[in-house]
Amino acid sequence: MTALESSTRHVPEDLPTHLQHFIDGELRDSLDGSTFDVLDPVSNEDYATAAAGQAADVDAAVQAAQRAFDSGAWAEKPARARARVLNKIADLVEQADQRLAELESFDTGLPITQALGQAQRAAENFRFFADLIVAQTDDAYKVPGKQINYVNRKPVGVAGLITPWNTPFMLESWKLAPSIASGCSVVLKPAEFTPLSASLWAQIFTEAGLPRGVFNLVNGIGEEAGDALVKHPGTRLISFTGETTTGQLIFRNSATHLKGMSMELGGKSPAVVFADADIEAALDSTLFGVFSLNGERCTAGSRILVERSIYDDFVDRFAARATNIVVGDPHDPKTEVGALVHPEHYERVMGYVEVGKSEARLVAGGARPAHLPVGNYLAPTVFADVPSTARIFQEEIFGPVVAITPFEDEADAVALANDVKYGLAGYVWTSDLQRGHRVAHSIEAGMVWLNSHNVRDLRSPFGGVKASGLGHEGGYRSIDFYTEQQAVHITLGDVHTARFGARAASEIDY
Numbered sequence: 001m002t003a004l005e006s007s008t009r010h011v012p013e014d015l016p017t018h019l020q021h022f023i024d025g026e027l028r029d030s031l032d033g034s035t036f037d038v039l040d041p042v043s044n045e046d047y048a049t050a051a052a053g054q055a056a057d058v059d060a061a062v063q064a065a066q067r068a069f070d071s072g073a074w075a076e077k078p079a080r081a082r083a084r085v086l087n088k089i090a091d092l093v094e095q096a097d098q099r100l101a102e103l104e105s106f107d108t109g110l111p112i113t114q115a116l117g118q119a120q121r122a123a124e125n126f127r128f129f130a131d132l133i134v135a136q137t138d139d140a141y142k143v144p145g146k147q148i149n150y151v152n153r154k155p156v157g158v159a160g161l162i163t164p165w166n167t168p169f170m171l172e173s174w175k176l177a178p179s180i181a182s183g184c185s186v187v188l189k190p191a192e193f194t195p196l197s198a199s200l201w202a203q204i205f206t207e208a209g210l211p212r213g214v215f216n217l218v219n220g221i222g223e224e225a226g227d228a229l230v231k232h233p234g235t236r237l238i239s240f241t242g243e244t245t246t247g248q249l250i251f252r253n254s255a256t257h258l259k260g261m262s263m264e265l266g267g268k269s270p271a272v273v274f275a276d277a278d279i280e281a282a283l284d285s286t287l288f289g290v291f292s293l294n295g296e297r298c299t300a301g302s303r304i305l306v307e308r309s310i311y312d313d314f315v316d317r318f319a320a321r322a323t324n325i326v327v328g329d330p331h332d333p334k335t336e337v338g339a340l341v342h343p344e345h346y347e348r349v350m351g352y353v354e355v356g357k358s359e360a361r362l363v364a365g366g367a368r369p370a371h372l373p374v375g376n377y378l379a380p381t382v383f384a385d386v387p388s389t390a391r392i393f394q395e396e397i398f399g400p401v402v403a404i405t406p407f408e409d410e411a412d413a414v415a416l417a418n419d420v421k422y423g424l425a426g427y428v429w430t431s432d433l434q435r436g437h438r439v440a441h442s443i444e445a446g447m448v449w450l451n452s453h454n455v456r457d458l459r460s461p462f463g464g465v466k467a468s469g470l471g472h473e474g475g476y477r478s479i480d481f482y483t484e485q486q487a488v489h490i491t492l493g494d495v496h497t498a499r500f501g502a503r504a505a506s507e508i509d510y
């Protein structure tokens with residue numbers, strides 16, 4: 001009996017024990033047979049092996065994608081025909097909701113109640129881009145009496161998609177839907193901590209009728225499979241979501257081939273709470289904002305800045321609520337915070353908790369809950385009076401850990417909000433609308449939510465500034481990224497061109 005079978009925890013039925021690549025319409029192992037182990041974060045036992053893609057496997061996937069692209073079977077299909085397939089994909093993704101939630105929760109440690117519904121969000125991406133490509137218009141410009149210029153939009157070619165381990169399936173859908181909708185062929189490299197749910201894509205795409213070779217998946221380690229995908233001359237675009245330092249390395253590595261890059265990177269987002277805010281709503285939102293998805297959320301409001309006059313009361317109430325949060329088995333529907341994704345990540349987060357104890361005042365959590373001796377569990381951890389120079393104020397922790405800092409006035413709040421290298425998201429709580437907009441505009445972040453938690457409309461730009469990203473996707477911006485806009489110019493009437501070389505030599509006066 002394996003450790004998994006003997007544990008009391010929930011194991012999904014028919015759990016795969018080996019995960020393969022999907023290249024040119026076929027499930028395959030690595031050419032050299034390499035594999036890596038995949039563990040679950042509750043027992044920290046290996047439950048599967050996955051094929052570890054090497055440069056040769058990536059090359060096979062890129063070549064398959066290029067053949068599919070060149071065939072025109074997908075890239076040249078009318079938008080309406082592509083949209084039908086995308087809607088079928090959305091239907092199949094929705095039907096997989098229960099299964100997906102179970103696999104995702106098992107592999108990532110995400111509470112099951114938060115994993116449920118991820119399929120709906122993933123499906124919505126395919127429906128959204130199905131609608132968008134059908135409704136797509138492009139520009140035409142008339143130069144009176146001379147020319148018409150129009151935009152001939154065409155898919156770029158083969159896109160490399162590299163994704164992280166937090167809500168992996170949903171984040172994969174963010175890249176898969178617009179790239180495939182645009183007519184590109186793709187090679188997806190999912191995160192090595194969480195390859196399980198990505199294994200659902202092959203069957204979904206095949207059943208929906210996506211032509212062979214348009215979607216390819218290569219599992220593997222970032223420094224091997226990911227690196228080979230970035231350096232392969234055949235991938236014209238790289239869409240990457242992950243850590244800022246990884247993004248910087250990928251940026252350097254793709255310079256040789258001057259690839260198109262879209263980068264969604266780390267964050268350390270501020271939630272600014274003014275004294276005149278609806279405090280109950282601000283408490284609910286700031287707690288959810290940093291502790292949902294186990295705090296493993298790029299847009300987490302992991303720094304809460306609170307106006308001095310309500311600071312002590314806010315900290316007390318926040319800490320009391322944080323202490324009440326139910327930490328437990330991700331499969332238990334009562335669980336609000338589950339297990340962190342991997343022991344390596346857990347060690348990193350616990351390291352920050354220790355650093356925090358020497359930098360600020362611990363008011364909740366700070367350790368493994370006593371009733372959970374095994375697995376990557378951390379009680380929601382709250383530090384108060386955190387100076388802006390502290391590492392726990394400056395660095396992304398990516399776990400259920402929050403820094404609370406008081407501010408004196410609006411200028412102080414904005415200065416503190418912007419005093420980090422990141423600029424992904426920001427949250428502002430105030431009942432003074434003018435101030436709300438003013439502060440929102442002053443925060444250096446790609447996205448700001450005013451008196452709201454993180455709700456995303458797929459038409460809006462998504463992305464960060466400063467060290468949080470490069471380029472914005474969302475709506476037509478994603479289609480712009482995955483397509484070239486070629487300008488075609490046609491003359492109306494006679495062409496009037498200076499007639500170089502038309503004079504006889506005898507007429508030329510040197």
Ligand code: NAD
Binds near residue numbers: 241244
């Ligand atoms: P990571 O950077 O370690 O890994 C992300 C992906 O990159 C993985 O698939 C990994 O295998 C691959 N990779 C690693 N090294 C590589 C290399 N040298 N070349 C090519 N690929 C390589 O990030 P992570 O730990 O998986 O994810 C957490 C990070 O992602 C956090 O910083 C979080 O803020 C960020 N994130 C950002 C957003 C956003 O939209 N801005 C969304 C989710 C997560």
